[in-house]
Amino acid sequence: MIEYRDVSVVRGGNAILDRVSLRIEKGEHVAFLGRSGAGKTTALKVINGLVGPSAGEILVDGAPMARHELPRLRRRIGYVMQQPALFPHRTVFDNVATVPRLLEWPEEKTRAEAERLLAQLELPLATFGARFPRMLSGGQQQRVAIARALIAAPEIVLCDEPFSALDPIIRAEMQSLFDGVVRASGAPPPTGAPEARTTRTTLVFVTHDVREALRIAGRVIVFDAGRVVVDTPADAFMSHQHPLVRRFVEA
Numbered sequence: 001m002i003e004y005r006d007v008s009v010v011r012g013g014n015a016i017l018d019r020v021s022l023r024i025e026k027g028e029h030v031a032f033l034g035r036s037g038a039g040k041t042t043a044l045k046v047i048n049g050l051v052g053p054s055a056g057e058i059l060v061d062g063a064p065m066a067r068h069e070l071p072r073l074r075r076r077i078g079y080v081m082q083q084p085a086l087f088p089h090r091t092v093f094d095n096v097a098t099v100p101r102l103l104e105w106p107e108e109k110t111r112a113e114a115e116r117l118l119a120q121l122e123l124p125l126a127t128f129g130a131r132f133p134r135m136l137s138g139g140q141q142q143r144v145a146i147a148r149a150l151i152a153a154p155e156i157v158l159c160d161e162p163f164s165a166l167d168p169i170i171r172a173e174m175q176s177l178f179d180g181v182v183r184a185s186g187a188p189p190p191t192g193a194p195e196a197r198t199t200r201t202t203l204v205f206v207t208h209d210v211r212e213a214l215r216i217a218g219r220v221i222v223f224d225a226g227r228v229v230v231d232t233p234a235d236a237f238m239s240h241q242h243p244l245v246r247r248f249v250e251a
């Protein structure tokens with residue numbers, strides 16, 4: 001579903017991504033783990049064309065970026081940014097309705113789906129639907145951003161530390177809720193999908209949090225200084241001997 005072929009992103013003489021090669025299969029749930037500044041956000045942004053590689057190539061669904069129409073591709077990708085970037089002059093409902101309107105869903109369907117999803121995220125539409133982002137707490141804004149990213153059941157979901165502004169109680173609830181939400185969305189699963197944690201949605205989830213990574217993903221990819229230094233099934237992560245993995249586990 002997503003392939004990095006020797007991808008480098010160079011800015012100001014520094015390699016933010018340094019010859020990254022990866023294949024992420026359809027329906028896989030992958031965590032990108034790494035220290036601050038390791039290149040995780042950049043690695044997400046090349047998937048939806050927000051950042052262009054300086055060298056190498058990204059393929060989505062078998063086709064190189066240049067062959068995709070970006071607006072159309074982005075409608076297939078739900079992206080929860082590191083900073084919840086809601087449209088400030090749109091209400092909660094209108095924010096969540098962004099992609100359905102681009103897809104020209106009937107208004108009734110949009111409202112029903114928004115209501116269902118926002119209820120799951122503990123933001124009842126009746127209470128929050130007409131509010132503007134400035135009238136929400138940071139964690140509430142982040143949940144609206146999650147709803148906006150997921151409502152149209154995108155085939156690919158990119159999440160950049162989506163739970164970092166949430167309190168630990170709601171964060172834990174959100175992680176299990178998120179499993180359900182992601183599972184319920186997306187295209188039909190590929191036949192004979194081997195992984196237990198494989199679902200309809202291809203998920204790339206950026207986090208610093210080992211527990212969160214292991215809870216959400218079947219595979220963990222560790223970035224360090226723009227490089228992929230570890231690529232392991234989640235089950236084998238805790239006993240992996242790479243020094244950076246040891247530091248994460250010990251910390």
Ligand SMILES: Nc1ncnc2c1ncn2[C@@H]1O[C@H](COP(=O)(O)OP(=O)(O)OP(=O)(O)O)[C@@H](O)[C@H]1O
Nearest residue numbers: 011012016034035036037038039040041042043082
């Ligand atoms: N446009 C840019 N120009 C120059 N340097 C940049 C640019 N964007 C990112 N960087 C640098 O690239 C490195 C990787 O940034 P990136 O945002 O991908 O890190 P990250 O792994 O997501 O970190 P964090 O966990 O703090 O979010 C950082 O050192 C950052 O300062």
Ligand SMILES: [Mg+2]
Nearest residue numbers: 040041082160
């Ligand atoms: Mg980041």
